[in-house]
Amino acid sequence: MNNPLAEVLPDFLHFTSLQATQLVILLGIIMFAGTMGGWLFKKLKIPQVVGYIVIGILIGASGFHILEPKVISALDPISTIALSFIGFLIGGELKLNTIKKYGKQFVSILLFEAITPAIVVGIIIALVDFAITKNAIHALSLGLLLGAICSATAPAATTDVLVEYRTSGPLTTTVYGIVAMDDAVALILYSIASSIAAPLLGGHTLSFGSQLLHIVKDIFGSIAIGCAFGFIIKLISKFIENSDGRILSLSLAILFICTGITQAYDFDNILAAMSIGFFLVNFLPAKSKQIFKLVSDYTPPVYVLFFVLVGAKLNIWIITPFLGLLAILYVLGRTLGKSIGATFGAWLTKAPRSVQKYLPFCLLSQAGVAIGLSISAGNDFADSVGQEILLIITATTFIVQLIGPVFVKIGVTKAGEVGLNVTVDDIKKNSRVTDVLIGKNKICDYDSPAIVNDTESLFNILNKFSHNQNLNYVVRNAKDQTLAGVISLEHLKETMQIGDFAESMLAMDIMEPAKITCKPSTTLPEAYQMFEDYDVDAIPIVDTENEPLGILEKNTVDHYLHQRIINLNRKIEEMND
Numbered sequence: 001m002n003n004p005l006a007e008v009l010p011d012f013l014h015f016t017s018l019q020a021t022q023l024v025i026l027l028g029i030i031m032f033a034g035t036m037g038g039w040l041f042k043k044l045k046i047p048q049v050v051g052y053i054v055i056g057i058l059i060g061a062s063g064f065h066i067l068e069p070k071v072i073s074a075l076d077p078i079s080t081i082a083l084s085f086i087g088f089l090i091g092g093e094l095k096l097n098t099i100k101k102y103g104k105q106f107v108s109i110l111l112f113e114a115i116t117p118a119i120v121v122g123i124i125i126a127l128v129d130f131a132i133t134k135n136a137i138h139a140l141s142l143g144l145l146l147g148a149i150c151s152a153t154a155p156a157a158t159t160d161v162l163v164e165y166r167t168s169g170p171l172t173t174t175v176y177g178i179v180a181m182d183d184a185v186a187l188i189l190y191s192i193a194s195s196i197a198a199p200l201l202g203g204h205t206l207s208f209g210s211q212l213l214h215i216v217k218d219i220f221g222s223i224a225i226g227c228a229f230g231f232i233i234k235l236i237s238k239f240i241e242n243s244d245g246r247i248l249s250l251s252l253a254i255l256f257i258c259t260g261i262t263q264a265y266d267f268d269n270i271l272a273a274m275s276i277g278f279f280l281v282n283f284l285p286a287k288s289k290q291i292f293k294l295v296s297d298y299t300p301p302v303y304v305l306f307f308v309l310v311g312a313k314l315n316i317w318i319i320t321p322f323l324g325l326l327a328i329l330y331v332l333g334r335t336l337g338k339s340i341g342a343t344f345g346a347w348l349t350k351a352p353r354s355v356q357k358y359l360p361f362c363l364l365s366q367a368g369v370a371i372g373l374s375i376s377a378g379n380d381f382a383d384s385v386g387q388e389i390l391l392i393i394t395a396t397t398f399i400v401q402l403i404g405p406v407f408v409k410i411g412v413t414k415a416g417e418v419g420l421n422v423t424v425d426d427i428k429k430n431s432r433v434t435d436v437l438i439g440k441n442k443i444c445d446y447d448s449p450a451i452v453n454d455t456e457s458l459f460n461i462l463n464k465f466s467h468n469q470n471l472n473y474v475v476r477n478a479k480d481q482t483l484a485g486v487i488s489l490e491h492l493k494e495t496m497q498i499g500d501f502a503e504s505m506l507a508m509d510i511m512e513p514a515k516i517t518c519k520p521s522t523t524l525p526e527a528y529q530m531f532e533d534y535d536v537d538a539i540p541i542v543d544t545e546n547e548p549l550g551i552l553e554k555n556t557v558d559h560y561l562h563q564r565i566i567n568l569n570r571k572i573e574e575m576n577d
Helices: 006-013 017-043 048-059 069-074 076-091 096-133 136-149 155-164 170-201 208-237 244-264 269-283 285-298 300-313 321-348 353-362 368-380 386-414 424-429 458-467 489-496 500-504 524-533 554-576
Strands: 451-453 472-476 483-488 538-542 548-553
Touching: 017 048, 017 300, 048 155, 048 300, 048 386, 069 076, 069 300, 076 155, 076 170, 076 244, 076 269, 076 285, 076 300, 096 136, 096 170, 096 321, 096 353, 136 170, 136 368, 136 386, 155 170, 155 300, 155 386, 170 208, 170 269, 170 353, 170 368, 170 386, 208 244, 208 269, 244 269, 244 285, 269 285, 285 300, 321 353, 321 386, 353 386, 368 386, 424 524, 424 554, 451 458, 451 548, 458 472, 458 489, 472 538, 472 548, 483 489, 483 538, 524 538, 524 554, 548 554
Parallel strands: 451 472
Antiparallel strands: 472 483, 538 548
């Protein structure tokens, strides 16, 4: 029996040094151009994925032909790996408790949002094509096949926007669930449509039963492979040290091997990778957080390459006016069908209001599966509608890959889910000292209870400590209003042991010099570094003139961060109700 993996080896064995050098330079150019495009579009408040695709269009088949078709095809492994990463991270969102809670809702929405556009597109395309060609068989077959293909939603461009804008909530949860499953529905619909169209057009395709059997084998085989590799990660992770580098290397190695095997033996790499993520998040929950974070941090350059190549593949100059009309009708019909189906399915299952209103915004992108099915149609119906389907899907993918991410952003923004998927580290990175001390402890208030004058008596200081939560106080020079020192609760305890003599002491007698100071603009990561470097639990806050504004206590910062997380989780729970 032939080994599919071995068939690939000769290509690598004949890979010359010059070709390797050219490949490295080419990858560098693609990544640089894509990064600049993403940065520019983000500045324009457009999802950066659109910038990647536009750069690809400019340097690819529709633009300046810097990337030739042969080169793009040679870089297909990058696209395959990127899709595996996407599938893996989507799988990490499919927790069993979420599926139990929303499973029926997902299935209902999935069926309506996939089948409704298939019907709408099928009818529109068939009627228009018949009106122009007067060929009923051609029109019916073209409508059936395009209707089936249009049901697929591209997970890559959709989830990239969700990750970029740190979304969380019922809409985000639903989108992850839908894009994880609707490709399977598209495959089934295509098998039905092609089985009907084949005898009408005389195309060469398998019977419906054979196609369905192949789909079942593909789906369950891919799931089994993914779960097996997930189990391997779980098993090995027990015996290796818990270092980020080791865990990342193991995770990437398993993902790469799984992707290679699924490609070699004709399984679905996205579904297999999704199954790995699903297995880990449900059966290795403690370590899976670390794994998903590390893999997620590794993916940006791969995504840049992937989306630039997606844009480079699109060639819009081969579309005739008639096919252009059908492409526009396809996009409009698909959008209408997705909107009606998703809204009705969400309403039927009493999904949250945000899901009912904004889910249609998040289901417009199409790419991998749609293009793959169009290629199958091109082969199966090469002498009839195959070439037309290929051109229409190419043109419509060009359109929806540009507008899809923009509408995803609009949907999640209107649903109020942007910025809710954050960790303590995320909040810390984006916070400053001035964000922590608010309300009655406002740092710009010179009457703050965290400040005492150096001439204040021990009695007054004790009174302030007893009526406020601060464990440390800044001491201010009464003459020039500058920082004089710091008094802590430990200082007071030591002073009280002196006896009656302590009653006559002032703040200047018991304070200690401040080891370090910070400003309101100091970031929290910088503040935490100061806590660690100087081994202190409190840092005086001063202005540019060294006048004290308050004191930053480590426990106060910890409380602020945890409270922010609690508030975000409470907001998400309220959105789900």
